[in-house]
Amino acid sequence: MSFLTLTDVTKTFGDLHAVADVNLSVEKGEFVSLLGPSGCGKTTTLQMIAGFVETTRGRIVLDGRDITHTKPNQRGLGIVFQSYALFPHMSVAQNVAFGLEMRSIGKTERAERVREALALVRLDTLAHRFPRELSGGQRQRVALARAIVIAPPVLLLDEPMSNLDAKLREDMQFELRAIQRKIGTTTIMVTHDQSEALSISDRVVVMEAGRITQVDTPYRAYERPENHFVSQFIGKANMLPGKIVARDGDDIRIDLGHDLAETGNTAQLPMRERVVNIGDAVTLCIRPEKLRLCAAGAGRLSATVTSRFFLGSQWLYRVDSKLGEVLVCCQNEGTEPLPEGATVGVDWNSDAIRFVQREARHG
Amino acid sequence: MASAPPLSSDNADNADSARNANESGNGSNGDSGQRAGSTRRAPWHAFVPLWLMCAPAFLLFAALVLIPLAMTLVLTFYRFDPASGPIAAFQFGNYAEVLTSSYFHTIFLRTFGIAFVTTLLCVVIGTPEAYVLSRMRDPWRSLFLLVILAPLLVSVVVRAFGWSMLLNPNGLVNQAFALVGLGPYKLEYTTFAIVIALVHVMLPFMVIPVWTALQKLDPQTENAALSLMASPATTLRRIVLPQLTPGILSGSLMVFGLSASAFAIPGLLGGRRLKVAATAVYDEFLSSLNWPLGATIAVLLLIANLIVMLTYYRLLERRYARSMG
Numbered sequence: 001m002s003f004l005t006l007t008d009v010t011k012t013f014g015d016l017h018a019v020a021d022v023n024l025s026v027e028k029g030e031f032v033s034l035l036g037p038s039g040c041g042k043t044t045t046l047q048m049i050a051g052f053v054e055t056t057r058g059r060i061v062l063d064g065r066d067i068t069h070t071k072p073n074q075r076g077l078g079i080v081f082q083s084y085a086l087f088p089h090m091s092v093a094q095n096v097a098f099g100l101e102m103r104s105i106g107k108t109e110r111a112e113r114v115r116e117a118l119a120l121v122r123l124d125t126l127a128h129r130f131p132r133e134l135s136g137g138q139r140q141r142v143a144l145a146r147a148i149v150i151a152p153p154v155l156l157l158d159e160p161m162s163n164l165d166a167k168l169r170e171d172m173q174f175e176l177r178a179i180q181r182k183i184g185t186t187t188i189m190v191t192h193d194q195s196e197a198l199s200i201s202d203r204v205v206v207m208e209a210g211r212i213t214q215v216d217t218p219y220r221a222y223e224r225p226e227n228h229f230v231s232q233f234i235g236k237a238n239m240l241p242g243k244i245v246a247r248d249g250d251d252i253r254i255d256l257g258h259d260l261a262e263t264g265n266t267a268q269l270p271m272r273e274r275v276v277n278i279g280d281a282v283t284l285c286i287r288p289e290k291l292r293l294c295a296a297g298a299g300r301l302s303a304t305v306t307s308r309f310f311l312g313s314q315w316l317y318r319v320d321s322k323l324g325e326v327l328v329c330c331q332n333e334g335t336e337p338l339p340e341g342a343t344v345g346v347d348w349n350s351d352a353i354r355f356v357q358r359e360a361r362h363g
Numbered sequence: 364m365a366s367a368p369p370l371s372s373d374n375a376d377n378a379d380s381a382r383n384a385n386e387s388g389n390g391s392n393g394d395s396g397q398r399a400g401s402t403r404r405a406p407w408h409a410f411v412p413l414w415l416m417c418a419p420a421f422l423l424f425a426a427l428v429l430i431p432l433a434m435t436l437v438l439t440f441y442r443f444d445p446a447s448g449p450i451a452a453f454q455f456g457n458y459a460e461v462l463t464s465s466y467f468h469t470i471f472l473r474t475f476g477i478a479f480v481t482t483l484l485c486v487v488i489g490t491p492e493a494y495v496l497s498r499m500r501d502p503w504r505s506l507f508l509l510v511i512l513a514p515l516l517v518s519v520v521v522r523a524f525g526w527s528m529l530l531n532p533n534g535l536v537n538q539a540f541a542l543v544g545l546g547p548y549k550l551e552y553t554t555f556a557i558v559i560a561l562v563h564v565m566l567p568f569m570v571i572p573v574w575t576a577l578q579k580l581d582p583q584t585e586n587a588a589l590s591l592m593a594s595p596a597t598t599l600r601r602i603v604l605p606q607l608t609p610g611i612l613s614g615s616l617m618v619f620g621l622s623a624s625a626f627a628i629p630g631l632l633g634g635r636r637l638k639v640a641a642t643a644v645y646d647e648f649l650s651s652l653n654w655p656l657g658a659t660i661a662v663l664l665l666i667a668n669l670i671v672m673l674t675y676y677r678l679l680e681r682r683y684a685r686s687m688g
Contacts, residue, residue, distance in 0.1 A: 052586055073589040085583035089605040089683070098601075099591035150591065 003028040003186055004049070004154055009058035011044050018044045020210040022058070026154075031180055031187045033197035036207035037233065042190045043158060045207070049188065050156055051075050063153060078147030078185070082159040084139045086131040092118070092142050093127040099150040117149035120179060137168045144176070148183060155180070157189040161196060169193075173200050194234045198222065206230050222287075224354065231285040231356050236316075238291075238326050239356075240284045247278060254284060254353065256323065283356050288329035290352035293317065293338065299345030305338050321346060438658035449654050457659035467643070467660070471667065474639040477554055478623035481561040485618045486611055488562065489569030493610075494603070496570070497577040511570050514563055523631035526560040527551055530632075552634035560628045565621060569614035576610025612679050616672050623668050640664040 002025035011019040019041040034042035047053035051072030121141035161169040177200040198218040214226040225231035246253040303321035442452040530550035540546035588598040626641040647657030
């Protein structure tokens with residue numbers, strides 16, 4: 001039995017299914033991210049775990065104890081709110097101590113644990129400041145310290161980085177991960193930022209319109225997206241129509257049309273697509289960085305560069321080809337990039353293509 | 364006709380300059396006119412010095428507050444002669460009379476007692492009221508906000524008479540008591556009546572600042588406290604209430620100040636014998652015609668009010684200035 005289990009958890013607001021039949025098992029010590037666009041139900045799911053939103057249906061079991069209908073102030077979970085929700089009339093130390101005070105922990109132990117928690121988030125020197133005297137990043141650390149000082153069974157993070165600027169966010173991501181590793185607290189984070197979810201979680205739960213579409217490790221979610229939505233939402237993707245021409249177990253050979261059949265494109269069947277027939281029209285996904293630009297005439301496809309974008313470590317090219325507009329990502333190797341209008345060849349490895357959907361959907 | 368305007372520096376759009384030349388017959392004029400229109404002029408207040416802009420408000424304030432106040436202050440040093448009225452002088456006899464007479468001590472104590480109890484009741488009633496109000500959904504919230512603000516729309520005299528009708532020996536309240544075999548009680552012309560009516564009048568002045576403080580409160584702080592295992596009651600007491608303190612503080616100051624200097628309600632509901640400072644001033648001016656004594660009471664009321672309010676402000680504001688801003 002997992003540490004935290006959500007079984008058929010559903011929340012309806014009137015006719016609207018905010019969250020529908022969410023099933024999720026989180027192991028002890030795991031860092032799980034709920035990832036999805038706004039309005040996908042990830043925050044509602046977190047609020048149901050926290051107890052601020054009543055579940056319409058389903059069960060939430062924490063460490064063998066059914067907490068579905070437990071009041072939020074009896075669940076004892078640590079929560080970092082999006083707005084941080086620090087108590088503005090209390091100093092940093094008082095903020096952090098509040099949870100311990102509510103648990104009737106003695107003054108000496110309280111002071112000791114507050115000091116430890118603040119040291120963990122590197123704020124020990126600012127214990128006597130008030131929240132309004134702190135920067136955004138510091139406030140976020142206080143919120144984190146306040147949540148972990150009570151040694152909660154589960155730490156819930158509600159878009160914790162969304163109010164930080166890009167550079168600080170990156171630093172905090174690594175720091176958050178390091179702190180979580182150190183204290184080993186089971187953590188569930190809600191985020192709409194796919195790079196954040198990929199970089200710090202053990203598993204990502206991709207949600208769309210109130211439902212879970214894929215639960216996987218970040219690497220697998222990126223490399224083996226289960227459907228069109230996941231492949232588009234996590235990372236960049238070229239979506240191509242194709243046709244299945246042969247099958248050998250889980251390996252299928254696909255035809256991209258345009259005389260590209262003989263180039264030996266293969267893909268692996270995703271778990272949920274067990275039934276495919278030769279001749280089925282499918283949607284395929286190929287990541288921009290799996291494509292290579294080569295000299296005109298070489299490669300599988302010839303194309304023209306229509307525009308290019310400099311991303312620092314990479315160049316992103318938009319090229320026009322028989323397959324339509326395709327994104328190609330190339331490492332910035334310090335050489336002169338290709339000019340717009342250049343004719344190039346595009347090549348890829350036979351196994352770079354992913355099968356994402358059985359029937360091609362437009363848009 | 365189509366000759367390029369000689370002074371036009373930005374004839375990138377040749378067709379445009381040609382059209383300008385065509386329309387005005389003088390290319391450079393048309394062009395510069397267009398440019399003057401596009402560069403924004405400095406705002407009008409850049410040309411008027413700040414002190415001049417403050418002048419109307421200052422003149423109004425001086426004419427209606429400062430000068431009358433100064434005249435009242437001068438009047439307090441005059442001597443009063445029952446036969447010939449106020450005589451210009453500089454002496455402290457009026458102050459000595461008010462400060463040493465137990466009659467005036469009672470009036471001042473009553474005034475501040477009433478103001479204090481009114482403020483206390485307004486805090487006790489107004490704070491939960493504002494909190495409940497902020498939790499309501501919208502059609503109800505607007506409705507109840509209107510109900511709370513309604514007293515401000517009715518003349519204070521009308522409200523005082525309303526209370527008087529309710530509280531008099533044959534009024535609705537005593538009739539209700541009579542039904543259960545109690546009373547009649549003397550409710551009119553008591554400090555009780557004054558306090559009740561004042562609370563009714565002053566409540567909006569408490570609800571509105573507390574409401575404003577509630578708007579600034581992050582509702583997630585309550586959830587944060589709950590998640591840290593605080594009970595709802597503890598959350599209210601330890602998290603919500605302290606964040607409302609600045610609102611309660613400014614509400615209290617307004618209610619206290621207005622109650623201590625209230626005139627109509629104590630005058631109408633306290634009767635002629637149950638005097639407060641404001642009604643005492645009125646009586647000195649219009650019944651005894653002792654203007655210097657009336658002015659002295661007024662000035663002392665102002666000073667006492669200032670001292671009480673400033674002390675209160677200092678004591679509480681200092682505690683919250685750093686955390687709550």
